[in-house]
Amino acid sequence: MFQTTKAPLPERMRPHNLDQYAGQQHLVGPNGVLRRYIEAGMVPSMIFWGPPGVGKTTLAGIIAGQLKVPFVAMSAINAGVKDIRDVIDQARKRQGTVLFIDEIHRFNKSQQDALLGAVEKGTVTLIGATTENPSFEVIPALLSRCQVYILKSLEKKELVELVQKALTEDEILKNHEIEIAEYEALLTISGGDARKLLNLLEIVIDGSSSGSKEKVVINNELVKQIAQQNLALYDKGGEAHYDIISAFIKSMRGSDPNATIYWLARMVEGGEDPKFIARRMLIMASEDIGNANPTAIIMANECFQAVNVIGYPECDIILAQCAIYLATSPKSNAAYKAIRTARAMVREQGSPPVPLNLRNAPTKLMKEIGYGNEYKYSHDYEGNFVAQNFLPDELKGTVFFNPGNNARENEMRKNLRNQWGEWYGY
Template sequence: MDLFSPTAPRIPPSTQPSGTEAPLAERVRPHTLDEFVGQEHLLGQGKPLRVLIETDQLPSMIFWGPPGSGKTTLARIVAKHTKADFFQLNAVSSGVKDVREVIERAEANRKHLRKRTILFIDEIHRFNKAQQDALLHSVEDGVITLIGATTENPSFEVISPLLSRSRLYVLEPLSTTQLNSIIDHALHTDTVLAKQSIVVNEREYLIMLSGGDARMMLNGLETAISLCKPTAEGKRIVGKKQIEEAFQRKYVKYDKGGEEHYNQISAFIKSIRGSDPDAAVYWMARMLDGGEDPKFIARRMIVLASEDIGNADPNALTLATSCFTAVDYIGMPEARIVLSQTATYLASCPKSNASYAAIDQAMSDVRNMPDEPVPLHLRNAPTKLMKNLGYGEEYKYSHSYDQHFVEQQYLPDNLKTKIYYRPVDIGEEKSIRERLNRWWKSKKR
């Protein structure tokens, strides 16, 4: 078929089977905005995203939200509403070649048919920088309207130029009330389940095991129902046992957005700070088993390496940043090995918060004291006028002196005796402290 023909086929917004062989989550997936549950802050009457969808005036945008919160469903609703050509790619199975094919089609649409093209990329955070770069020019020029869906923080996973050219819409986790509404809708409208008499006795447990993921909840419910033997009256009663068998696990008390999330990450950080590697790996195991993002754990260890270890062992920060890179490269389950290596090393390091305390004290002075002038001898003197005013005069060049050091004033006059950095007498900071005291006779630490 001619690529430029107005009857050229669109890529269907869903390749999932639509009959009874499809999973429950697919069979009851909403087709309109009125059927959609949740995200009222974006899709309520008169709200911004709803208006853009209904008027078919969509900009490039990123949907960021937890699994099962409706990102893909929203994109498919857009596909039904829009008059634009709609293409869907999954970042896991697609590459630069697939993106360029869509861009080629989009350019043809604009040039020959005067038609817009929307490209939806599910799990866009799984595209690497080169793959995201391939989109940039076409998004910038308006050749394609991009809709990206991600469960990861776009600040870390989407390149800045692409993010700055897209509107970010944050999808909130579905509430228990909303998830119960989705269960009711499935039981009463699904072509398979509506024909049966089904009672779900452990709804809260089902919702907890699914982690608030509507798709996981519905598919788990369908499996649990199939495990139920009908009673004499023909009812299928879904209880805790069937739900656990459907999910192949018991409930782990860990809510990534709730109190237990903060309790366990706090216990993990405090265990490392307290130099207990055994407790550190235990709390880390609890978080990983509960579904915590391993990159979140790695990021927290980067902060800890500076805040709680600092110059007592400068290698701690290098290892922590390398840990994040490795975790990003390999993913779970192997990432747990790298995380464990890093956590046990950090817990076993000598500790110091001297550099952390130094910047906080300096920031306090900056915010609470008048702006102090830069001492004249430290000022830059690029012009003759500045030199005549004494800028840079009497500055002592450190490398001209023994051991490349000479004692002179670097702080403003009103702070010249101030000491912010006080190295502890532990690890590498012990030698740092001794060296600074040898150099600075007038400022003993």
């Protein structure tokens, strides 16, 4: 085993300048706006918005290092108003302090208010990092004083390059013979999070050899065996909460049982409150079906009551049954099969992002970056239906729901075939 008392692999591999930094070329590449700011020595207060493990903290440190100014980092989890005021008082005595606040969305209004004066006067250059939509979590007064930059998930090529760089440049790993035979499990389990990826790599290497001289060959089976679980990417308190329920409702409205079941599986696997899901279906039954099928609201209400009584884990079948009923009308044990198939795929294939056209866009910022663009509102089309892809691009055309061989479901299959044609092969 390659155990060491040194810092973890992600810390050992942390880049110290823009040339070593992975990803975010739209910001720090040769023509990136942040690179131009840094090279000019004029960096505004800003908020980095992006998923975990894409380099928000690292980029803030690089900016301060290249500007050669004091760098103060704090986490919103354990910092209070007094801590903020202490930093601001120190910043007044020295020039150009960069104040980095991780998880700034966790600051309450009074904590964010404490930053306003110092940011406006330039006493500190604020760099906040958040995984949540700043439109929801950062007060307007502070948001208006900061530039918002979106950090994207790292691409597969960039993640593979990170692994290869660790194997050849890390002071410990480069002294051992390590071969990556398969990358899929490493990438899927880490979910695009570079920090998790490097941690996982180190855990797998440490757990796969009893002697430091042995060659280590890493394949999918070995990674799964050591990692033991593949976690679905879903934050029930964050933006994904709104994006996925939006995709779920739009899929039902669009008469697509496959996409409906897929997004339901994402919520169930992520631990979403089943009463929240059932409540939204109850609203949808009235709003999008109404008297076209008066039984729908009765079905949705019974589902809501049953979910309150039973809870997880068995209520996933009830939710699936009602969701498919609302999307197509009939109920059957196909709901059980559909939710099991969809959940298995979520566990197997990880969690691709919600397509932009299915995301909710209640704020100006979200509209500007393309949320909700090109979504076709089903009620604007003849028969209240228009064929469009409600699934992630890589799952387009995937069939989760197969109607059974009975009178109601045979009619359901016929209707689906008429609506979707060859799209799903009904």
